[in-house]
Amino acid sequence: MYNAAHIRTHGEETLSSAMAYTTDHLQRAVEQQTIPPSILLDQVRRALETPLFRRPQRVEVRHFISVYERMSTRNEAILELAKLDFSILQALYCQELRALTLWWKELQLQDHLSFARDRMVEMHFWMLGVLFEPQYSYGRIVLTKFFIFISIFDDIYDSYSTLEESKLLTMAMERWDEQAAEQLPGYMKFFYNKVLATMKVIEKDLDSQGNKHANYVKNLLIDATKCYYNEAKWREESETSVTVEDHLRFSVPSSCCMHIVCLALVVIGASVDAIEWTMTYPKIMRASCIIGRVINDVASHEREQEQSSGERPVISTVEACMEENNYTAKEDAYRKLRELIEESWMDIIEEMLKSAATRPAAPLLEAVVNSTRMLDFLYKDQDAYTDPRALKVVVDSIYANPI
Numbered sequence: 001m002y003n004a005a006h007i008r009t010h011g012e013e014t015l016s017s018a019m020a021y022t023t024d025h026l027q028r029a030v031e032q033q034t035i036p037p038s039i040l041l042d043q044v045r046r047a048l049e050t051p052l053f054r055r056p057q058r059v060e061v062r063h064f065i066s067v068y069e070r071m072s073t074r075n076e077a078i079l080e081l082a083k084l085d086f087s088i089l090q091a092l093y094c095q096e097l098r099a100l101t102l103w104w105k106e107l108q109l110q111d112h113l114s115f116a117r118d119r120m121v122e123m124h125f126w127m128l129g130v131l132f133e134p135q136y137s138y139g140r141i142v143l144t145k146f147f148i149f150i151s152i153f154d155d156i157y158d159s160y161s162t163l164e165e166s167k168l169l170t171m172a173m174e175r176w177d178e179q180a181a182e183q184l185p186g187y188m189k190f191f192y193n194k195v196l197a198t199m200k201v202i203e204k205d206l207d208s209q210g211n212k213h214a215n216y217v218k219n220l221l222i223d224a225t226k227c228y229y230n231e232a233k234w235r236e237e238s239e240t241s242v243t244v245e246d247h248l249r250f251s252v253p254s255s256c257c258m259h260i261v262c263l264a265l266v267v268i269g270a271s272v273d274a275i276e277w278t279m280t281y282p283k284i285m286r287a288s289c290i291i292g293r294v295i296n297d298v299a300s301h302e303r304e305q306e307q308s309s310g311e312r313p314v315i316s317t318v319e320a321c322m323e324e325n326n327y328t329a330k331e332d333a334y335r336k337l338r339e340l341i342e343e344s345w346m347d348i349i350e351e352m353l354k355s356a357a358t359r360p361a362a363p364l365l366e367a368v369v370n371s372t373r374m375l376d377f378l379y380k381d382q383d384a385y386t387d388p389r390a391l392k393v394v395v396d397s398i399y400a401n402p403i
Helices: 013-031 039-049 057-069 076-107 120-128 134-160 163-175 178-183 186-208 215-237 244-254 257-267 272-279 283-307 317-325 330-352 362-379 388-399
Strands: none
Touching (some): 039 057, 057 362, 057 388, 076 134, 076 388, 178 186, 186 215, 215 257, 244 317, 257 272, 257 362, 283 362
């Protein structure tokens, strides 16, 4: 009942009441230890932490194999096949990570961009949460390379560059040629040329594979930089009070959640209609972006406030929520924003429950949900991408530890 209640939509008061009731009773049962230590107790704790529908599939597969192995009713043949499947994909993921690590070392970006986050393993883990199937191996590599660059762009626009430098970089991206690099500061010039060279190789590879949407790779990267610049410009020039909705108008596109889903559709060969539809930020896509933006802001709020300088303070949805509602305590804003996250999950469920005649193809919806699950996993309790120590146990279980 508890997990089922989380697959609810707006206005389902009975289901919402059932969720509140079961949550209260399950929490008390765990606290009062009325459930004896067992597989059931572990599952109850896990359900209270994150409903099944919101958990990344490969992480859940790894966990449930260990649960199923302890069940007296297990089927040994099914268990053996599950372990074999996991081991095959684990070996494939490690091959991909090896190729990506060699590529990253050859780029030598860390020598020129020491301020940027070096998160190759975490990024690949993020992308396999969006597309985990073996046939999408090259797609995962493309997604990882693309979003490693996105991560660096994020650090440049958000933390390192001046607004004028950001403008120059955005203009160079729109031009998309080597000559445009001459107008950039030294650290940007090196990075810019590496981006262009890598994207051209990806486009050539996709073309050779018969993928008809290779041009979207470049277009999505250009669009992401424009989103970053628009937010940076708005943040620096805004002089009026900011509401959460005002903030989301700029920060939803710069979350780049749409870009993850759209690029995933490109590499799996989805239709042009599906790709173009995603780029319009339909309700399900906007809901996913809101979850990504807000959950990230809440998780990283304290760290960003400690690190921000007086010259360039960080204005997130948390500050906007506090200002809009006259809150004096950040905890009140956290609670209010978590309500927005729950509402956005309900928007996603509503869109998924529409009739087959009116909803987009299943791969599109699956990509949106998988992407949102990873956002929830990475940012629910803390910013695990920026500080990946919290991911060590899970990452080891996916890549390193034999099953």
